[in-house]
Every structure is written in C-alpha cells, then in structure tokens.
Amino acid sequence: xxxxxxxxxxxxxxxxxxxxxxxxxxxxxxxxxxxxxxxxxxxxxxxxxxxxxxxxxxxxxxxxxxxxxxxxxxxxxxxxxxxxxxxxxxxxxxxxxxxxxxxxxxxxxxxxxxxxxxxxxxxxxxxxxxxxxxxxxxxxxxxxxxxxxxxxxxxxxxxxxxxxxxxxxxxxxxxxxxxxxxxxxxxxxxxxxxxxxxxxxxxxxxxxxxxxxxxxxxxxxxxxxxxxxxxxxxxxxxxxxxxxxxxxxxxxxxxxxxxxxxxxxxxxxxxx
Amino acid sequence: xxxxxxxxxxxxxxxxxxxxxxxxxxxxxxxxxxxxxxxxxxxxxxxxxxxxxxxxxxxxxxxxxxxxxxxxxxxxxxxxxxxxxxxxxxxxxxxxxxxxxxxxxxxxxxxxxxxxxxxxxxxxxxxxxxxxxxxxxxxxxxxxxxxxxxxxxxxxxxxxxxxxxxxxxxxxxxxxxxxxxxxxxxxxxxxxxxxxxxxxxxxxxxxxxxxxxxxxxxxxxxxxxxxxxxxxxxxxxxxxxxxxxxxxxxxxxxxxxxxxxxxxxxxxxxxxxxxxxxxxxxxxxxxxxxxxxxxxxxxxxxxxxxx
Numbered sequence: 001x002x003x004x005x006x007x008x009x010x011x012x013x014x015x016x017x018x019x020x021x022x023x024x025x026x027x028x029x030x031x032x033x034x035x036x037x038x039x040x041x042x043x044x045x046x047x048x049x050x051x052x053x054x055x056x057x058x059x060x061x062x063x064x065x066x067x068x069x070x071x072x073x074x075x076x077x078x079x080x081x082x083x084x085x086x087x088x089x090x091x092x093x094x095x096x097x098x099x100x101x102x103x104x105x106x107x108x109x110x111x112x113x114x115x116x117x118x119x120x121x122x123x124x125x126x127x128x129x130x131x132x133x134x135x136x137x138x139x140x141x142x143x144x145x146x147x148x149x150x151x152x153x154x155x156x157x158x159x160x161x162x163x164x165x166x167x168x169x170x171x172x173x174x175x176x177x178x179x180x181x182x183x184x185x186x187x188x189x190x191x192x193x194x195x196x197x198x199x200x201x202x203x204x205x206x207x208x209x210x211x212x213x214x215x216x217x218x219x220x221x222x223x224x225x226x227x228x229x230x231x232x233x234x235x236x237x238x239x240x241x242x243x244x245x246x247x248x249x250x251x252x253x254x255x256x257x258x259x260x261x262x263x264x265x266x267x268x269x270x271x272x
Numbered sequence: 273x274x275x276x277x278x279x280x281x282x283x284x285x286x287x288x289x290x291x292x293x294x295x296x297x298x299x300x301x302x303x304x305x306x307x308x309x310x311x312x313x314x315x316x317x318x319x320x321x322x323x324x325x326x327x328x329x330x331x332x333x334x335x336x337x338x339x340x341x342x343x344x345x346x347x348x349x350x351x352x353x354x355x356x357x358x359x360x361x362x363x364x365x366x367x368x369x370x371x372x373x374x375x376x377x378x379x380x381x382x383x384x385x386x387x388x389x390x391x392x393x394x395x396x397x398x399x400x401x402x403x404x405x406x407x408x409x410x411x412x413x414x415x416x417x418x419x420x421x422x423x424x425x426x427x428x429x430x431x432x433x434x435x436x437x438x439x440x441x442x443x444x445x446x447x448x449x450x451x452x453x454x455x456x457x458x459x460x461x462x463x464x465x466x467x468x469x470x471x472x473x474x475x476x477x478x479x480x481x482x483x484x485x486x487x488x489x490x491x492x493x494x495x496x497x498x499x500x501x502x503x504x505x506x507x508x509x510x511x512x513x514x515x516x517x518x519x520x521x522x523x524x525x526x527x528x529x530x531x532x533x534x535x536x537x538x539x540x541x542x543x544x545x546x547x548x549x550x551x552x553x554x555x556x557x558x559x560x561x562x563x564x565x566x567x568x569x570x571x572x573x574x575x576x577x578x579x
Contacts, residue, residue, distance in 0.1 A: 056545065060547075060548060060566040060567045060569075060570050061567050061570045061571065064544070064570055064574060066543060066544050066545040068543075068545070111543060113544065143414075144407065144410070144411055147406075147407055147410070148407060152453075152456075152457065152484075152485050152486055152487070152571060152575075153453045153457050153486055153487050153490075153575075154396075154399065154403075154457060155453070155457070156453070156487070160578070165578070167541075169541040170541065182541075186577070186578070188578075196403065196407070197406040197407075198402050198403065199401060199402045199403070199404075199405030199406050199426055200398070200401075200402040200428075201402075205403070234574065234578075236544075236577075238543060
C-alpha cells in the first residue's frame with residue numbers, strides 16, 4: 001500500500017508545536033549536577049523569603065525571555081545580598097549570569113532577557129553575607145532559544161555593535177527624595193551563542209558574546225555581571241538601586257573577542 | 273460474459289490511474305488572471321496534516337517559459353505544485369522566485385532543481401537560508417515529523433536581486449523588486465506587467481495575523497511605497513487574492529497600532545514583559561492572533577527601545 005494512503009490514516013491531532021521533549025521532574029534532572037559544578041555542592045537553603053524570580057510560564061520568543069530577580073530581605077535584616085546566580089537548567093550553558101551586587105548600592109531588583117533552549121527549571125541562587133546560599137525556582141516552557149538565528153535585521157544589528165544606552169525610570173511612589181532609582185543599560189551585541197549553524201558551511205557561527213559588565217555610580221560599584229551565551233542578543237539589564245548622590249553613571253562591557261566598550265552619562269537629578 | 277481483452281484493458285487503465293494517483297497529486301490552483309495561477313494556503317500553523325501548505329504559492333506562464341513564485345512548506349507540496357504546472361503547460365520552468373526565506377515559502381524548492389531552472393531571490397536570501405536553515409528544519413521536524421522534513425533541502429538563489437530586475441518569460445515581463453528590512457530582511461515582490469498582478473509575498477497579509485520578523489518601522493515605510501505600485505490585484509503571502517491597494521489597509525492599521533502601543537509602553541518605562549498587551553484592540557480582526565501577536569510585540573519592543 002503506498003505511503004500516501006497510510007498518511008490518510010495518521011492521527012494528526014497530536015499538535016507537536018511546543019510539546020515538551022520530556023515531562024518535568026524526570027530522572028534526568030540536571031540540578032544536582034549543577035549544584036556540584038557551579039556551587040561546589042554547598043548546601044542550598046530555602047530562598048522563598050530572600051529572593052524571588054519572575055519569568056513567563058510560556059515564552060513568546062525563546063530567544064528573548066524576560067526574567068526579573070527581586071530581593072525580599074526586610075529593611076531591618078542585617079544580612080546583605082552579595083551575589084545572585086541565574087541558572088537555566090536545561091540550557092547548553094546553564095549558568096546564564098552571575099550578578100555581584102555593589103556593597104553600597106542596595107540593588108533590590110535586576111531584570112534581563114535570556115535564551116531558553118528547552119522546557120526547563122530556572123534557579124536563582126542568592127549568596128548572602130551570612131555565608132549561605134538561598135535558592136528559589138520557576139519553570140519556563142520554551143525551546144530553541146540558544147540555536148535560534150540571531151538578529152531579525154542582521155545589517156542593523158552589526159551597525160549597533162558596542163553601542164550603549166542608559167536610561168533612568170521614575171520609580172513609582174519613591175523618586176529622588178527616597179534615593180531609590182530604576183535604570184537600564186543596553187548594549188548592542190549579537191551575543192552569538194556558538195550554537196547557530198551556518199547551513200552552507202555546516203560550521204557553527206562562533207560564539208561571540210558580552211562576558212563582563214560593570215556599572216558604577218561615580219566610583220561606587222552598583223552591579224557587575226558575568227554573562228554567558230544564555231543572555232539574549234543586545235544585553236539589556238534593568239535594575240533598581242539606591243543613589244549615593246552621584247552625578248555620573250559609568251558602564252564598562254567586555255566581550256569574548258577582547259573588545260572593551262566604555263561609556264559615561266550624567267545622572268539626571270529628576271530621576272526620570 | 274465480458275470480452276477478456278476488454279477486462280485486461282480495463283484493469284490496465286485502472287492500474288495506471290491508481291499508480292499515477294499514488295505517484296503525484298496536483299496542488300489545486302485557481303487562475304486569478306490570464307496565465308497567472310495561485311494556490312491559496314490554509315490559514316494555520318505548519319503541521320504534518322497540512323504538509324506545511326499554509327502560504328500562497330503560484331506560477332505565471334509566458335509564451336516561452338514559466339516562473340514559479342514560492343514553492344510551499346514541504347518537498348511534497350513542491351512536487352504537487354510541479355504537477356499542477358505540468359497539467360497545464362509543458363513549457364520549461366525558467367525561474368523559481370522566492371519572495372523571502374521562511375519555511376512555508378521555500379521548503380518545496382528542491383522539487384524544482386533542474387538544468388535550465390534558475391532560483392531567484394533577494395540578495396540577503398542566501399545569508400538568511402544559511403543562518404536559519406538548520407534551525408527551521410529542527411523546529412519543524414517537531415511539528416511535521418521526520419517523513420516530511422527529511423526530504424527537505426535548502427536551495428538558495430543564484431540570481432540575486434538588490435534593486436529591481438526584469439525577467440522575460442516570452443512576451444511577458446516580470447518586474448522583481450528587493451525591499452529593505454520589513455516583514456523579513458530579504459523581501460522580494462514580483463509584478464506581472466501583463467495582468468497587473470503583484471505577488472507580494474509576506475509583505476502583505478490578509479486574514480492571517482501579520483508576522484513581524486524584520487523591522488516594524490521598515491515595514492510601515494515599505495507599505496507606503498508598495499501601495500504606489502501599478503497593480504490591479506495582489507497575491508498576498510497569506511489570505512485571499514485582493515484588489516490593490518485596498519488590500520493594504522488592514523495590515524497598515526495593525527502595524528501602526530502595534531508600533532504606537534509599543535512606543536507608548538517604552539515611553540512609560542514598561543518592561544518588555546508587558547509587550548504582549550500591545551495591539552490587543554486588533555484581536556478580533558485577525559486569525560491566529562494569539563499565536564503571533566505577542567511575539568510580534570516582543571520583536572517590535574526590542575526594535576523600538578533603540579529609537
């Protein structure tokens with residue numbers, strides 16, 4: 001019987017678009033191995049009162065998935081958050097980013113955009129000044145984010161390489177009087193993952209990405225990021241911090257080819 | 273009692289008929305103008321069941337030769353399109369023109385590879401196919417299955433268009449024009465001068481939610497110029513063949529609404545996570561809205577925030 005006739009009887013109802021390759025909580029859970037590799041098997045404490053992570057349950061675009069990290073320590077808590085590590089368990093390079101928080105900047109919120117390659121747990125691990133790690137977790141449905149083609153508009157992306165933008169937002173209900181500020185840094189960069197294959201040459205487009213970012217208010221470090229290929233094209237970091245009255249905001253980014261991009265902006269007192 | 277020779281003849285005809293049916297189905301096409309034929313794709317996602325046949329594809333017959341415009345979402349569909357052509361004309365297929373590089377328009381290309389056939393596309397199309405080919409094959413293998421995808425191979429154009437070129441099919445001129453980034457970064461239109469039929473590829477959508485995979489500002493700018501092209505009718509990439517330039521109105525409104533809503537979000541300092549709320553007023557006007565709008569909005573946001 002010809003194959004075309006068989007095809008008529010195939011049940012086509014199983015719409016596979018977006019179907020997970022495996023169910024969650026399988027024997028192949030990579031998290032214990034990641035605790036070993038990334039955190040030296042240090043004990044993980046429950047972070048539900050310490051750190052929150054917010055991501056969409058189902059990503060619209062697996063190559064640009066928003067993530068927000070929020071610290072939950074009460075103002076009276078003597079402990080400080082020293083760093084936050086973002087781990088996307090099923091990604092080829094699971095350690096997406098490690099954020100070091102400047103000791104005096106009181107960063108309370110960090111948002112960025114990441115690539116998600118498979119349906120996956122995503123962990124946020126905060127290291128506090130008490131020497132302990134605190135962990136929280138969410139689950140995201142997306143696939144192909146790391147091998148997805150780069151820029152929708154390749155020519156414009158190339159023209160933007162290394163350009164940096166800084167923007168201040170008005171913090172609702174707070175503002176210049178309270179000292180809390182919300183700001184954003186954008187860096188034009190393809191952040192090639194090294195996992196996109198050139199169909200013609202059958203070679204992978206080489207990895208080329210921003211791996212270091214530092215942000216200062218005057219000479220005081222606000223935030224630094226060690227980033228990998230899980231950070232989306234045109235890295236975008238949005239964060240809330242406390243101003244020390246500084247007049248200048250400075251950013252320095254480095255990428256895997258040794259480029260250094262530096263820029264400084266005048267901080268607008270209006271906070272807008 | 274039936275004559276044995278007649279029985280044998282009848283069986284032979286039946287076998288032949290069955291064999292050719294089993295061998296090659298024809299893609300159903302309508303003649304939308306003299307010598308211009310179009311298959312209307314289903315408004316749907318590409319699936320095993322529809323064999324990826326979700327885009328409008330077609331062909332134009334000149335006095336000497338034929339041009340094919342887009343080849344469908346699977347090799348199978350490409351072969352069915354070839355059969356539809358051969359059922360109507362024996363003239364050689366001189367050109368296979370891809371309006372851009374998305375899977376539903378190029379996966380059937382290999383069905384047309386033959387001496388004397390030239391593949392034509394935007395100058396950026398080879399780069400787009402090289403960069404995205406494997407990703408598309410992997411992604412659509414999940415939804416369409418190995419059988420349909422294993423036979424697909426990417427065939428890039430060798431005749432590249434960066435401005436405008438004319439192709440001759442024998443007393444029939446096709447005017448091809450390459451556009452700056454709009455729906456994608458390799459959009460190409462084909463205007464049949466004889467009948468004033470414009471094959472717009474995915475620069476024009478009707479019914480199906482427009483899909484943004486290039487530049488929203490670029491697309492709005494291109495729409496302005498497209499409307500001035502001297503066409504009687506348009507074959508959009510998705511949706512019914514329609515009058516020109518009236519066919520642009522809905523899409524223009526959608527893109528303007530999307531851009532305006534996204535600009536508002538960016539201006540108010542909203543994060544990209546809020547992008548999905550943009551253009552919600554358009555939901556009832558389009559099919560597959562929830563499949564595409566939020567992703568369009570995310571793309572528009574990541575473009576507009578650089579303004």
